[in-house]
Amino acid sequence: MIVSYWRTLSIVALLLVPVVAQAAVTVTLSKPYAQLVLGKTLQFKATVGGSTNTGVVWLVNDAHGGTAASGTITAKGFYTAPAKLPNPAIATITAVAKADRSVRATATITLLTHGEGGKVYYVAPNGSDTAAGSLSAPWKTIQHAATVAVAGDTVRVRQGVYNEHVAFRTSGNTAQGYITFENYPGETATVDGTGLTIPNQQFGLFTFANVSYVVAEGFEVRNYTTASIDEVPIGIFVTGAGSSVQLIDNKVHDITTTAATTPNACASNAFGITIYGTQTAAAIDGLAISGNEVSHLKTGCSETLSVDGNVTNFAIVDNSVHDDDNIAIGAIGFEKVAKDPSVDQARMGEIRGNTIFNITSFGNPDYGNQYAADGIYVDGGTDIVIEQNLIHAVDLGIEIASEHLGRTSSFVTARNNVIYGGNSAGISIGGYAAGKGGTDHATIVNNTLYGNDTKKTGSGEFQIQFNATNNLFENNILYAAAQSLLVNDFTTSTPDPATLDFNLYFAPAGAKAHWNWQNHVYTGFAAYRTGSGQDVHSPAFADPDFISLTAPNLDVTAASPARGAGVLLDSSVLGTTDVSGNPRVKNGLVTLGAYEP
Numbered sequence: 239m240i241v242s243y244w245r246t247l248s249i250v251a252l253l254l255v256p257v258v259a260q261a262a263v264t265v266t267l268s269k270p271y272a273q274l275v276l277g278k279t280l281q282f283k284a285t286v287g288g289s290t291n292t293g294v295v296w297l298v299n300d301a302h303g304g305t306a307a308s309g310t311i312t313a314k315g316f317y318t319a320p321a322k323l324p325n326p327a328i329a330t331i332t333a334v335a336k337a338d339r340s341v342r343a344t345a346t347i348t349l350l351t352h353g354e355g356g357k358v359y360y361v362a363p364n365g366s367d368t369a370a371g372s373l374s375a376p377w378k379t380i381q382h383a384a385t386v387a388v389a390g391d392t393v394r395v396r397q398g399v400y401n402e403h404v405a406f407r408t409s410g411n412t413a414q415g416y417i418t419f420e421n422y423p424g425e426t427a428t429v430d431g432t433g434l435t436i437p438n439q440q441f442g443l444f445t446f447a448n449v450s451y452v453v454a455e456g457f458e459v460r461n462y463t464t465a466s467i468d469e470v471p472i473g474i475f476v477t478g479a480g481s482s483v484q485l486i487d488n489k490v491h492d493i494t495t496t497a498a499t500t501p502n503a504c505a506s507n508a509f510g511i512t513i514y515g516t517q518t519a520a521a522i523d524g525l526a527i528s529g530n531e532v533s534h535l536k537t538g539c540s541e542t543l544s545v546d547g548n549v550t551n552f553a554i555v556d557n558s559v560h561d562d563d564n565i566a567i568g569a570i571g572f573e574k575v576a577k578d579p580s581v582d583q584a585r586m587g588e589i590r591g592n593t594i595f596n597i598t599s600f601g602n603p604d605y606g607n608q609y610a611a612d613g614i615y616v617d618g619g620t621d622i623v624i625e626q627n628l629i630h631a632v633d634l635g636i637e638i639a640s641e642h643l644g645r646t647s648s649f650v651t652a653r654n655n656v657i658y659g660g661n662s663a664g665i666s667i668g669g670y671a672a673g674k675g676g677t678d679h680a681t682i683v684n685n686t687l688y689g690n691d692t693k694k695t696g697s698g699e700f701q702i703q704f705n706a707t708n709n710l711f712e713n714n715i716l717y718a719a720a721q722s723l724l725v726n727d728f729t730t731s732t733p734d735p736a737t738l739d740f741n742l743y744f745a746p747a748g749a750k751a752h753w754n755w756q757n758h759v760y761t762g763f764a765a766y767r768t769g770s771g772q773d774v775h776s777p778a779f780a781d782p783d784f785i786s787l788t789a790p791n792l793d794v795t796a797a798s799p800a801r802g803a804g805v806l807l808d809s810s811v812l813g814t815t816d817v818s819g820n821p822r823v824k825n826g827l828v829t830l831g832a833y834e835p
Contacts, residue, residue, distance in 0.1 A: 270487045270529050271455050273348045273418075274319045280347070282315035284333045297332040297819040299555075300591050300626050304329075305814075309347075319349055326526040326553045327482055330591065332819065339818040339833075340628075340791065344556045344591070346486050346528045348453060352415055356390025359383055360422070363398035380404045380419070380429070389414035389451065395427035403434060404444050409480065410451030416484070421456035431462030431471065431493075439468055442475030450480040456487050463494040464508070470540075471495065472509045473532070479520035479548070485511060487529040494536035501606040506538030510562070515548030518578040525552040535562040539604040541615070542597075544568035545584040547575030552587035559594045563602040564611050566594045566632065571618030572642045572675075584619040590626050597632040598661060609633040609661040609693055616647045618675065624652040626817045626832075630659045635690065637666045639703065640675025646705070648678045652685060654817045656792055656832045660690035663726070664716070668703030672731060676705025680736075681811055683712050684804065684822070686792045686831040688784070689719035698726035698754070706735035713804040713812075714741045715782050715794075715831035722747035725766075726754045738772040740805045742830045744781050751779065777803050782831065793818075793833040801835065804828030 274280050284294040296311040298304030304311050308329045311317040317331055327349045335341040361383050365376035376396065377383055381404050383393040389410040410416040421427045429443045443459050446452060454474070462471040473490035476483055490510045497506035510532040515522040525545070532543050542562045545552050547570075559566040571583025594613040599605035613629035616622055618640040629635045635657030638647045657664045664687035667677040687699045699716040702709075702725075716724050722745040727735060733756070743763060745751040752759055753766035760766035763779035783798040785791040794800050805828065806812075812822050816834040824834060 270345050271348075272345065273350055275350050275352065276319050276323060277321055278319055280317045282311070282317060282331060282333070282345070284315060293336050294333040295336060295819065297334060299330055300332065300819050301815050302819050302821060317347070319347070323349055323351055325551045326524045328484065328526040328528060328553060330528060330556050334819060339793065344529060346556070348416070348484055348486070350415055351412055355415060356392060358392045358394065359387060360394050360396065362396035363400070383419070384408070387417050389417060392418045392420065394420055394422045395457070396422045397425035397427065399428045399430050401430050401432060401434065403437065403441060404429065406444070406446045406449050406452055409449045412451070416451045416453050416482070418453040418455070420453070426458055427456070428458040428460065430460055434462065436464055436469040436471055440470040440472065442472035444474045446476040446480070446483055448478035448480055449483065451482045453484040453486060454488065455484070457489070459488060459490045460492050463496065465496045467497045467499065467505050470507045470509070472512055474511045475509070475514070476522060476525070477514040477516055479515065479517035479522055482524040483522070484526045485528075485530060486526070490530065490532045491534045495538045496536070497538065499538065499603050501604060501608065504539040504604045506604055507540040508535065508537045509540050509542070509544065510535050510537070511543045512541065513545040513549055513552070514575050515546070516576055517548060518576055518581060521548040521550040521581065523550045525549065527552070527554045527557060529556050531558045533559070533561045536602070537562065537564045538602070539564070541565040541568040544570055545587065546570040546573060547584070548581040549584045550586050552584065554587070554589045554592065556591045559592065559597070561596045564599055565615045566597045566611070566613050567592065568615045568617060569619035569622055571620070572640065572645045573618075584622070586621045587619070588623045588625070589614055590623070592627045594627065594629045595631045599633060600661070609695060612637045613657070616650050617641055618645050618647055619650065620648045622650045624650065625654050625813055627655045628817070629655065629657045633661045634666050635660050635664045635687070638677050638680045639667060639669050640677070641669065642675045643673055645675040646678040647680065651681045651683070651811065653681070653683045653811075653813050654815070654822070654832045655685045656817055657685065657690065658688040658790060658792065659692060661693045662691055662695045663697035663701040664690040664699045666697070666701040666703060667709055668706035668729070668735065670703055672704050672729070674704060676707065677709060678707050680709045682710065682714065683807065683811060684714065684816070684828070684830070684832060686715045686833070688717045688790065688792055691718070691723065692720045694721050696721070696723065696726070698723035700725050702727040702729070702735045704729050704731040707732055709736035711736050711738045712740045712807070713828060713830050715800055716741060716743050717782060718745040718751065722751045724751060724753055728754050728757055730757050739775050740803070740830070741773055741776045742782055742800050742803065743776070743779050775805070792831070794829065794831065794835060796835070800830035802827035802829060804830050
């Protein structure tokens, strides 16, 4: 149901203490979720320094002003939904502070084909499952609401702690609409797993089994743990097949395994949010995971947030994933989640606008003293776009590979991402061992890699491992700080793993900066370019002149050699907007790195 008090959403940006170069700005969001019928409008408001709708720019799906496919927004904050339902059926609305483009707030819109309808039910800790389910006579458990609610209904859950599993087995539909489960406005509904068992040895505090058109929004999901190798606790679990499930603005934390294991076994498992497309005839399709915070997990050998198996047309956008001990976001294939290998891979998806930090496997019992946890890991996925993500203080920033011999991650594009301060490589392609799979037709363009490999693992800023073929690496900025290794192609498993060109390289070590190409180390840019035959059109080795290295602010100044130095690729490759939502191409020119000034 669409409710009237969501008709206007406010994004409030407050101008704080002025400084010499620019104003410090914070952007906060009063309500991060709403529903809207196709073709209808919704007013957003932003305030900076007492002025309304000035001092910010508006984005829809990280595109300045939006598009016909996702909806458009005016400079005054009027959003108009598209005429046709996209897949997934969501749009993200973002206000970006003009004074500091790294400061933003995001709202998620679920798009509907119909108007208001259905019943509204309520759940409260002091309720009774024999009551009417009204505001004055609420039910006691979310599970009871999940059993009763049908297409078009809304369930609002009042403030309190609910120590229960919730299994969703009823679907909405396109005629009556979604079944929506949400926190009561202004309150926090907490699903707490303390003391609960793990049914069937793998279960979620929220489990969606073979359902479609269901929304879960605004819940805190926490404290689900095991000490058993044979059990897998999950915060939110979507499994089977179905379409248009939406997980919006939830906070998932402290989902843990403490099972005794070793790096050789890699046997303990837990997940914050995971999606298992297990069916062959039908996929989990049109999935949206947006605006969630997933943090402080101990997942053993598993991922924090992942899509695995027969999952199509998914969007993992504008989430915050941090302080976890294994991979932050994964898109996975060939793990026999779906029995038919022809559909057993996450595909046709986007991983966009996420903020990922403090991710490391060092000290995780399943990894020991390895820096092996990725910010974003595509492991056997295909036809996926990774863009406009901010990744820092992780082990590896982005990895595109496959763990299965004879399989690859293929046709993956990583563009307009900022990756800095990682323990190991900034971006890595190729399988991690000769007997594993690889990477084919990955396109890596307009990323900014700064100061990665802080633990001096020898991985470099851009790493090429085993079984990499037909890959493209262009228009990127690579700045090696703690170590001076910029490109690390340390194997000879394939003679031509990637084409590198139009990249800007720099390291404070200057002439001692080095590149490893086909297991041959070149010291100095000229020697590398001559010996490898790569980067023929790249600018001379030079400082990209970032705005600041202290925060850092990795946008470039007007004097930067990166300005306008890129190759003009098709918009399907470059994307239409940079990491901040500004047009990717200006006056026919492309700036290197993630920002287009």
